[in-house]
Amino acid sequence: MEKLGQWYTLQALSGKENKARQDLERRIEQDSMQDSVLEVLLPTEKVTTVRQGKKITQNRKFYPGYLFVNVDLIDENGIMKEDVWHFVKDTYGIINFLGGDNPVALSDEEIQDIKRQLEKTEDVAKPKIEYTVGEIIKIKEGPFESFEGTVTEVDIERGKLQVSVVIFGRSTPVEVEYDQVEKNDFD
Structure with missing residues (x-):
């Protein structure tokens, strides 16, 4: 038993x-x-x-x-x-x-x-930090450092985000890693 x-x-x-x-x-x-x-x-x-x-x-x-x-x-x-x-x-x-x-x-x-x-x-x-589509983030390193953008796609498996940033007045899609961005603090 x-x-x-x-x-x-x-x-x-x-x-x-x-x-x-x-x-x-x-x-x-x-x-x-x-x-x-x-x-x-x-x-x-x-x-x-x-x-x-x-x-x-x-x-x-x-x-x-x-x-x-x-x-x-x-x-x-x-x-x-x-x-x-x-x-x-x-x-x-x-x-x-x-x-x-x-x-x-x-x-x-x-x-x-x-x-x-x-x-x-x-x-x-x-x-550790999860992002959602539509969230506004700030890029903290890489060629687009200090740009703000809107998350358009989240790839959890690869740890990457597709972010739409405005460059020269145009919205441009940029792929960044999770560790290259931070949540934007609207102080």
């Missing part, structure tokens, strides 16, 4: 979510709690930023300050297993279950939505 737990949301120290996940996974292994704590999930996506002219790929958390855990927390009589609850809650970096002393399980639809979100982002590093 396969044991199935329920998914719960854990509040974690901000910026320490990954450490909390690692510590919980390590403790599960050390204390042989694999039958009670079935899976720990920290949803992230790869994001590309440019710093000092270099492209850097980082992992960005979908839900900063939160982890998700599949845990067998409720016994067959509907009573919370205090030992399992304390085991998870007493892990470094974990503040509490969402719901505190009365944790609320996620629905199947909620956890499936989170997992689908993860599947969409696998192996695709996307830019």
